[in-house]
Amino acid sequence: MNRRPRRIPAILAGFAALALALSGCSSDDSLANQYREGNSKGYIAGDGSVTEIPADERGEPVEFDGTLEDGSTITSADYAGEVLVVNFWYASCAPCRAEAPDLKAISEQFADNGASFLGVNVRDQAASAIAFNEAYEISYPSVMDVDDGGMQLAFSGNIPPNAVPTTLVLDTSGRVAARILGQVNSPGILKTLISDAIAEDG
Structure with a gap:
């Protein structure tokens, strides 16, 4: 029985690459993370x-x-x-x-x-x-x-x-x-x- 090619590894690799690219932009950006949280504290706090x-x-x-x-x-x-x-x-x-x-x-x-x-x-x-x-x-x-x-x-x-x-x-x-x-x-x-x-x- 012919099986369709398994594309899951390729798809997962694509997601991994995308995640890596995004993390390169924002993983250390605590100010951006606070903004994305959307809480109501009314300010973006720096770390001193x-x-x-x-x-x-x-x-x-x-x-x-x-x-x-x-x-x-x-x-x-x-x-x-x-x-x-x-x-x-x-x-x-x-x-x-x-x-x-x-x-x-x-x-x-x-x-x-x-x-x-x-x-x-x-x-x-x-x-x-x-x-x-x-x-x-x-x-x-x-x-x-x-x-x-x-x-x-x-x-x-x-x-x-x-x-x-x-x-x-x-x-x-x-x-x-x-x-x-x-x-x-x-x-x-x-x-x-x-x-x-x-x-x-x-």
């Missing part, structure tokens, strides 16, 4: 990983402008010549609330010592941002970026802030020198990144 960029490998200075929660405007030129820490956040983000006391303390430590802080609120209206800052006694301003995403776009060509919160350290030339992806879990690490960026100019 730190990326530092050597001075000779940094891109062009980041140029930006935006409107603060009080309605005034701000630009990258306002921070020319100093280290700038940019924190992407919004009020109902749990890790944003958790890191707020540390950011407040560190911003105050460096306020007169070579570094400024700037928030970028990616979701709220001004009233919510103001209430958050009052609750956590945060004195540095935040750009309200929910309407046009201009700040997120300005930084996307360098190290994309693809999780909230994300904290970037810009050197005195306005280039991205370091990133903390997710909650600032170790204040000491952020302090070191800022101090290193300040020291470069010295």
